[in-house]
Amino acid sequence: MQQNPYASLPPSPLCMQPNPYASLPLCVFAGKKNSASFASFSSLRATKPLCLFASLRLCGKKNSASFASFSSLRATFPPETPYFATMNFLEVDHISKELNGTYILKDVSFTQQQFEKLVIAGETGSGKSSLMKIACGMGQADSGTVMFEGAKVKGALEVLIPGHPGTAYLSQHFELRNNYRVEEILSYANKLTDESAAEVYEVCRISHLLKRKTDQLSGGEKQRIAMARLLIGAPKFFLLDEPYSNLDMIHKSILKNVIQDIGDKLGITCMLCSHDPQDILPWADKVLVMKDGQIVQQGSPAVIYNQPVNEYVGGLFGAYNLLSAEQAALLKDIPGIESGKRVFIRPEDLSITKGRKDVVKGKVKELSYFGSYYDATVQVGEFSLIVRTTDTALKVGASVNVTGNAEKFWYL
Numbered sequence: 560m561q562q563n564p565y566a567s568l569p570p571s572p573l574c575m576q577p578n579p580y581a582s583l584p585l586c587v588f589a590g591k592k593n594s595a596s597f598a599s600f601s602s603l604r605a606t607k608p609l610c611l612f613a614s615l616r617l618c619g620k621k622n623s624a625s626f627a628s629f630s631s632l633r634a635t636f637p638p639e640t641p642y643f644a645t646m647n648f649l650e651v652d653h654i655s656k657e658l659n660g661t662y663i664l665k666d667v668s669f670t671q672q673q674f675e676k677l678v679i680a681g682e683t684g685s686g687k688s689s690l691m692k693i694a695c696g697m698g699q700a701d702s703g704t705v706m707f708e709g710a711k712v713k714g715a716l717e718v719l720i721p722g723h724p725g726t727a728y729l730s731q732h733f734e735l736r737n738n739y740r741v742e743e744i745l746s747y748a749n750k751l752t753d754e755s756a757a758e759v760y761e762v763c764r765i766s767h768l769l770k771r772k773t774d775q776l777s778g779g780e781k782q783r784i785a786m787a788r789l790l791i792g793a794p795k796f797f798l799l800d801e802p803y804s805n806l807d808m809i810h811k812s813i814l815k816n817v818i819q820d821i822g823d824k825l826g827i828t829c830m831l832c833s834h835d836p837q838d839i840l841p842w843a844d845k846v847l848v849m850k851d852g853q854i855v856q857q858g859s860p861a862v863i864y865n866q867p868v869n870e871y872v873g874g875l876f877g878a879y880n881l882l883s884a885e886q887a888a889l890l891k892d893i894p895g896i897e898s899g900k901r902v903f904i905r906p907e908d909l910s911i912t913k914g915r916k917d918v919v920k921g922k923v924k925e926l927s928y929f930g931s932y933y934d935a936t937v938q939v940g941e942f943s944l945i946v947r948t949t950d951t952a953l954k955v956g957a958s959v960n961v962t963g964n965a966e967k968f969w970y971l
């Protein structure tokens with residue numbers, strides 16, 4: 560009969576509550592632990608008793624069964640207890656990195672919680688890949704620290720094999736060796752049982768490709784095999800660098816389902832970077848927006864989209880109107896609009912109306928077709944507004960009345 564090895568831990572010095580592990584069911588300790596994670600688990604135990612609980616689900620191979628047992632543990636110690644509050648899953652603290660006299664990352668700090676879906680967004684060259692690599696030990700920072708589950712993530716130059724145990728990083732430039740069958744490539748990397756590996760292949764939608772040779776695959780298929788190869792290494796944290804670039808809509812849609820299932824079915828926490836709002840907004844719990852190596856805003860997708868801190872953030876996430884206080888004065892008849900301020904308005908918060916009250920008058924200069932809607936460029940005085948409409952009868956040159964939902968307007 561296996562004993563609960565944590566039964567004799569002392570009360571937590573931080574929250575002065577009794578050892579929460581003393582009464583954990585034995586199945587937790589008899590579960591699917593591999594020796595590496597068990598070792599790190601033990602060292603955590605020595606230094607940070609409070610961190611242990613959050614690590615329990617993380618030691619070893621994850622599959623639905625272990626995910627289910629974790630869920631029942633969470634019910635025993637709900638997130639509002641101090642045990643969960645004491646440790647971030649990932650903590651990036653004042654990271655800076657310089658290359659050739661220029662900062663590619665400057666004083667970057669953020670946290671990610673377990674199961675939180677985090678996206679790093681930003682224009683090309685803003686530092687997204689550099690930050691992700693440092694977050695999982697595949698890159699090297701000049702200063703600052705990264706902690707993963709309470710343990711320091713060593714930089715790529717501080718270890719023999721870069722990459723923090725328990726993390727997996729899918730590069731934009733992944734490689735699959737030629738002239739191998741897919742199943743051969745996967746079997747070399749597999750740390751799971753056959754059953755759990757099969758689940759990963761199902762999640763990655765590659766079960767039907769296992770007998771193929773690697774030169775008989777499309778780019779999207781190769782990418783999903785590269786993902787599966789990392790996932791059968793049993794990571795707790797999966798970082799995907801621009802996973803949607805170079806994919807058509809059909810393969811993008813497959814990949815979106817795969818990434819959703821990696822979180823939902825395999826219970827692996829994911830971070831990805833992208834600059835496409837269509838990829839970011841529906842999936843993310845939290846978005847970090849980067850520019851010139853710095854985080855310029857972080858928050859929920861809705862906050863980032865509707866309340867950007869500046870024009871750069873607003874522009875990254877879709878079409879917008881930004882009117883000076885003088886231009887905004889022409890919209891004074893729209894109820895609720897604040898005067899004397901620069902106003903940021905998304906096209907869908909303006910509409911073309913047949914009404915004559917509470918409107919601003921203009922003329923349609925241009926119509927852009929997007930399938931389910933048009934964006935009409937409407938000339939109003941000396942400036943133009945982008946107004947979203949589904950009116951298929953609208954023509955360039957038509958005189959129109961524009962109104963808006965001032966509750967959604969944002970003042971910069």
Ligand SMILES: Nc1ncnc2c1ncn2[C@@H]1O[C@H](COP(=O)(O)OP(=O)(O)OP(=O)(O)O)[C@@H](O)[C@H]1O
Binds near residue numbers: 681682684685690
């Ligand atoms: N090995 C390197 N040597 C020199 N400069 C580099 C190196 N790696 C990155 N950089 C520079 O650091 C900056 C950030 O690059 P990074 O790849 O992190 O940006 P990114 O936001 O991921 O870009 P993208 O979206 O194009 O992939 C860029 O200006 C890039 O040119």
